[in-house]
Amino acid sequence: MSGEPLLSEDELRALDRLRITRRRPTPTDQPGDWRTGRVGSGVLFADHRDYTPGDDLRYVDWNVYARLGHLVVKRFEIEENLELTLCVDRSLSMAGAKARAARRLAAALGYIALGRMDHVRLAFLPTVAGAPVELHRGKGRAGKFLAALEGTPDDGATAHGHDVARILSTTKRRGLAIVLSDFYEPQNLVASLAGLRTRGMDVVALHVLDTDDVDLTLGDSLLAVDRETGAEVKVDVTPTFLASLRATWHRRADSLERWCVGREIRYQRLEVHTPLWDVLAEMLGSGAAVGKAT
Numbered sequence: 001m002s003g004e005p006l007l008s009e010d011e012l013r014a015l016d017r018l019r020i021t022r023r024r025p026t027p028t029d030q031p032g033d034w035r036t037g038r039v040g041s042g043v044l045f046a047d048h049r050d051y052t053p054g055d056d057l058r059y060v061d062w063n064v065y066a067r068l069g070h071l072v073v074k075r076f077e078i079e080e081n082l083e084l085t086l087c088v089d090r091s092l093s094m095a096g097a098k099a100r101a102a103r104r105l106a107a108a109l110g111y112i113a114l115g116r117m118d119h120v121r122l123a124f125l126p127t128v129a130g131a132p133v134e135l136h137r138g139k140g141r142a143g144k145f146l147a148a149l150e151g152t153p154d155d156g157a158t159a160h161g162h163d164v165a166r167i168l169s170t171t172k173r174r175g176l177a178i179v180l181s182d183f184y185e186p187q188n189l190v191a192s193l194a195g196l197r198t199r200g201m202d203v204v205a206l207h208v209l210d211t212d213d214v215d216l217t218l219g220d221s222l223l224a225v226d227r228e229t230g231a232e233v234k235v236d237v238t239p240t241f242l243a244s245l246r247a248t249w250h251r252r253a254d255s256l257e258r259w260c261v262g263r264e265i266r267y268q269r270l271e272v273h274t275p276l277w278d279v280l281a282e283m284l285g286s287g288a289a290v291g292k293a294t
Helices: 009-015 062-068 097-115 139-151 160-168 186-198 239-261 276-286
Strands: 018-020 031-040 044-050 072-080 083-089 119-125 134-137 176-181 202-209 221-225 232-236 266-271 290-292
Touching (some): 018 097, 097 119, 097 139, 097 176, 160 186, 176 186, 186 239, 202 239
Parallel strands (some): 083 119, 083 176
Antiparallel strands (some): 119 134
16 A cells, blocks of 8 residues: 555545434444434434323423423434444455555544544454454544555455355444445445345445546557456457447446445445545435535
8 A cells, every 4th residue: 555644644634524424213222322323211302292191291391381281291312323334345346446455445434433432333344363353433443544554565365255155144233334345346346235134234336436447548469468367368348349348347337336226225326536525425425324524
């Protein structure tokens, strides 16, 4: 990886104004800063309901009774810690601009979560030697979290289905799982995303794309090498070949998006030349994992 930090000090300060969100509640006994939507005797006011005999009188809204003469009970929204699992593709097909873009976004998302006392589980695809997951919690762990993202090399071939099974074996909690990958091999991507979703996790697929992969020069003769397998093929860049390559490139992304939408997996494209803050703004606008701090 480049010697340049993934995130500058100015970027880290700006990230303190954001938070990680998710769509569905996940039961847990840990109090924290994450709104689940589950109603109970928590600390965030949700709404009222009519009083029924036997309700705890501590939760009667006497102000409403004084104004309207109607007994209602306050309901509250429980806050809980989020468990965020970041699955970062480090296979050789990601090497270069895609790896840098994916790790910068993963760094931003993890830093936001750590600042809100959420649990961050960092996992690489392929998994690294030893434990398949690093657990981080609290802003004091941000340095080690960022160092792991910066220092873990790109290596190995895509086997996301097998790797995600190892990652899932390390936790019994549901949570939010974000997979950052170029989804190089369709069968493995289906297995990995489906495995996370079957476990009941809220899943976001961030599809890392580099337009330079299909920005070839007409008339060139190239030796194309598969980074993961080493397979080689000679290619003449003709108008027909270039049109077919670009059409296939877009078709694969569109197909993945349709597959995700059909399985309640949030999908977003991460083009490597798009500034980080534009990506985060798009995630904020679409509700895909990022929200403003309250």
